[in-house]
Amino acid sequence: MPTAMTFQSLQADLQNYLERGTVQDPIVFAQLPELINFAERRIATELKLAGFIVPAVFTMQAGLAVYAKPDRWRKTVSMNVGSSAVGTSVRNQVYPRSYEYLREYWPDDTQTNTTVYGVPGPPKFYADYNYQNFIVAPTPDAAYPAELVYYEQPALLDNTNNTNWITQYQPNLLLYAALLECSPFLKKDERIATWQAMYDRIAAVVNEQDTDKIIDRSTTRQAD
Numbered sequence: 001m002p003t004a005m006t007f008q009s010l011q012a013d014l015q016n017y018l019e020r021g022t023v024q025d026p027i028v029f030a031q032l033p034e035l036i037n038f039a040e041r042r043i044a045t046e047l048k049l050a051g052f053i054v055p056a057v058f059t060m061q062a063g064l065a066v067y068a069k070p071d072r073w074r075k076t077v078s079m080n081v082g083s084s085a086v087g088t089s090v091r092n093q094v095y096p097r098s099y100e101y102l103r104e105y106w107p108d109d110t111q112t113n114t115t116v117y118g119v120p121g122p123p124k125f126y127a128d129y130n131y132q133n134f135i136v137a138p139t140p141d142a143a144y145p146a147e148l149v150y151y152e153q154p155a156l157l158d159n160t161n162n163t164n165w166i167t168q169y170q171p172n173l174l175l176y177a178a179l180l181e182c183s184p185f186l187k188k189d190e191r192i193a194t195w196q197a198m199y200d201r202i203a204a205v206v207n208e209q210d211t212d213k214i215i216d217r218s219t220t221r222q223a224d
Helices: 007-018 026-046 099-104 113-119 165-169 170-185 189-213
Strands: 051-060 066-068 073-082 093-097 125-128 133-137 143-151
Touching: 026 113, 026 170, 073 099, 073 125, 099 125, 099 133, 165 170, 170 189
Parallel strands: 093 125
Antiparallel strands: 051 143, 066 133, 073 093, 073 143, 125 133
16 A cells, blocks of 8 residues: 655654654654754745645725735735626636836725726736735725635644645655755754755656646746
């Protein structure tokens, strides 16, 4: 039967590879969960994989220009909005622009298409307002159904969350990322190059495969 990685099995693997971190080695034992989380964050930061893409539906509210980003958001892929305030399957893309562009295009976010032009209409553009929020323009004049597609940080592993997308689909990548995080903590600088090379090799293959698959709705995504 094929083996499957879990939070517990990964800790056991690290103990075997490192020959450290057992219960009798309490300092390293206590640090392994945090080092695993560092490895998960490294992967989510350095790689943009199809498995990290998540759609989220929400409702734009009349008179509200700033909206909270989803929990564990890392980067927006696209946004669309329904063409009718009562909801419809017909969607219009909301295009990314800089924050400065939005402020110049729509300087008063208390105004809407209806108040300025007398014609209702959904937002056309969005921008990052800060890390936790984004802003749209024009300000919605009604409650519009919307969808945000974004890269997320998968839920981090712990004793109550034994698996996630990385353990299910890229366990070897997570193993080498975790070993790479462990080496500086253990002051095993001579092993950093080894784990870095193994991590980089797998990461390059995975990233190339996903670059070929992911389409940013209008153009092929290029590797960052």
